[in-house]
Amino acid sequence: MKYNFDKVIDRRGTDSVKYDILQPLFGSDDIIPMWVADMDFEVPEFVREAVVGRAEHPVYGYTVRPPRFFETISAWLERRHGWKVKPDKIDFSPGVVPALVLSVLGYTNPGDKILVQSPVYFPFFNAITNHGRVLVNNQLVDQNGVYSIDFSDLEEKFSSGVKLMMFCHPHNPVGRAWTKQELEMLATLAIKYNVLVLSDEIHSDLLLFGNRHIPLASLGKEIASRTITCIAPSKTFNLAGLHTSAVVIEDPKLKKVYEKILEDIHVGGGNIFGFTALEAAYREGDEWLGQLLEYLEGNYDFLKKYLSEILPGITVSPLEATYLAWINFGILGLDDKELMKFMVKEARIGFVDGPRFGEGGTQYMRMNIGTPRAVLKSALDQLADATRDKFGEKF
Numbered sequence: 360m361k362y363n364f365d366k367v368i369d370r371r372g373t374d375s376v377k378y379d380i381l382q383p384l385f386g387s388d389d390i391i392p393m394w395v396a397d398m399d400f401e402v403p404e405f406v407r408e409a410v411v412g413r414a415e416h417p418v419y420g421y422t423v424r425p426p427r428f429f430e431t432i433s434a435w436l437e438r439r440h441g442w443k444v445k446p447d448k449i450d451f452s453p454g455v456v457p458a459l460v461l462s463v464l465g466y467t468n469p470g471d472k473i474l475v476q477s478p479v480y481f482p483f484f485n486a487i488t489n490h491g492r493v494l495v496n497n498q499l500v501d502q503n504g505v506y507s508i509d510f511s512d513l514e515e516k517f518s519s520g521v522k523l524m525m526f527c528h529p530h531n532p533v534g535r536a537w538t539k540q541e542l543e544m545l546a547t548l549a550i551k552y553n554v555l556v557l558s559d560e561i562h563s564d565l566l567l568f569g570n571r572h573i574p575l576a577s578l579g580k581e582i583a584s585r586t587i588t589c590i591a592p593s594k595t596f597n598l599a600g601l602h603t604s605a606v607v608i609e610d611p612k613l614k615k616v617y618e619k620i621l622e623d624i625h626v627g628g629g630n631i632f633g634f635t636a637l638e639a640a641y642r643e644g645d646e647w648l649g650q651l652l653e654y655l656e657g658n659y660d661f662l663k664k665y666l667s668e669i670l671p672g673i674t675v676s677p678l679e680a681t682y683l684a685w686i687n688f689g690i691l692g693l694d695d696k697e698l699m700k701f702m703v704k705e706a707r708i709g710f711v712d713g714p715r716f717g718e719g720g721t722q723y724m725r726m727n728i729g730t731p732r733a734v735l736k737s738a739l740d741q742l743a744d745a746t747r748d749k750f751g752e753k754f
C-alpha cells in the first residue's frame with residue numbers, strides 16, 4: 360500500500376471532539392474512543408498540501424464559490440457513482456446535519472410528519488422534534504443483525520400524510536447499502552404518496568466488499584424531482600472539521616427554497632479551507648480512497664474473526680458500507696445502562712450505545728473501526744479481558 364493507514368497519530372490536545380472531551384462524556388480519560396464518526400487516519404497529503412498552500416496566502420477574507428467548486432463535485436459524482444448531475448443542480452451546505460435542518464425548515468411546517476427508519480443516526484430525531492415537526496418511525500426489521508425495510512409499514516405511514524422522509528443511504532448505524540430493488544420500492548411509494556425524500560448519502564463513497572452505491576435520485580426523473588441528496592467529502596477523506604458539504608436538488612423550485620433558507624439563515628458563506636480541501640480530495644482522491652476501503656475491509660474482517668474466535672456470541676452485523684460496526688452484546692445479559700457502564704468502566708472503550716439510535720437499538724453498540732488495526736486490536740483485547748473477568752465461565 361502506498362498510503363500508511365497503520366500509523367497511529369496522537370490526536371489528544373488537538374481540540375478533537377473524539378479525544379478531548381472523554382472526561383465529561385465518559386467520566387474518564389482512560390478510554391479508547393470509538394464513538395463519533397471521524398477516522399484516526401491522516402488526511403491525504405495532497406489535501407493537506409492544498410490547504411497549507413492556501414493558508415500561506417496571508418489574507419483569509421470572505422470567499423466565493425467559483426464554478427469549479429460545483430464542477431468538481433459533479434465530476435466526482437459521475438466518476439464514482441455514474442451519476443450525471445449538472446453543476447447548477449448542486450448547492451453548498453456547511454455540513455450535512457445543517458442541510459437536514461435547513462430542509463426541515465424549508466420544506467415542512469410545524470406539525471408536519473417526517474419519517475425516519477430507526478435505529479438511525481440520532482441527529483435525525485432532533486432535526487425533526489427541535490423544530491416542532493412530528494416524528495414518524497418506520498422501524499427497520501432486524502433478523503439476527505441483518506436489516507431490511509418494512510415496506511408495508513412504510514406504506515401505511517406514508518398514507519397517513521408524511522411530508523418528508525429522512526433516508527440514511529448507506530445506513531448509519533446498521534451498515535446497509537440499500538439495493539436497487541429496495542430503492543425502487545421506496546421511490547415508488549414516495550411518488551405514490553407525494554413524499555419528499557431527504558437522502559443523506561454522506562457515507563456513499565465508502566462502499567465495501569463489492570457493494571455499489573446507487574444514488575436514490577439517479578433512479579429516474581420522477582424520484583429525482585422530489586429528492587434532496589446530501590453528500591460530502593467529510594467522512595470519505597476525514598475532513599469533518601472543515602464543515603463543507605453539498606446538496607443536489609434537481610427540481611428548480613425545491614432548489615430555490617433551499618437557496619432562500621440558506622440565505623435567510625445566513626450560513627451559506629462557507630470557508631476557504633473547506634473549499635480547497637474538497638477540490639483537492641475530489642480531484643486527486645481516487646487512489647487514496649481505494650486503499651482506504653481495502654484497509655477498512657481488513658479492519659472489519661479482523662473484528663469479525665476476533666469476535667467469533669475470542670468472544671463467540673457477541674456478533675457484528677454485515678458491513679456493506681462505511682466504518683461504523685453495529686455490534687450485538689445481548690449475550691452478556693446486561694441491560695443497556697449496565698452494558699454502557701461495563702464498556703466504560705471495565706473494558707474502557709467509548710462506544711455509542713444502541714438506544715441513542717432509537718427503537719431497535721437496545722443491546723447494541725456502535726463501534727468506529729476507522730482506526731489503525733493496532734488500536735482496534737487494543738480495544739478488542741481490553742474488551743476480551745473485561746468480558747472474561749466479568750463473565751469468565753461464558754467465554
Ligand SMILES: Cc1ncc(COP(=O)(O)O)c(C=O)c1O
Binds near residue numbers: 396591599
Ligand atoms: C448519516 C450521517 N449524516 C450526517 C453526519 C454528519 O454530517 P456533518 O458533520 O456534515 O453535519 C453523519 C456523521 O456521522 C452521519 O453519519
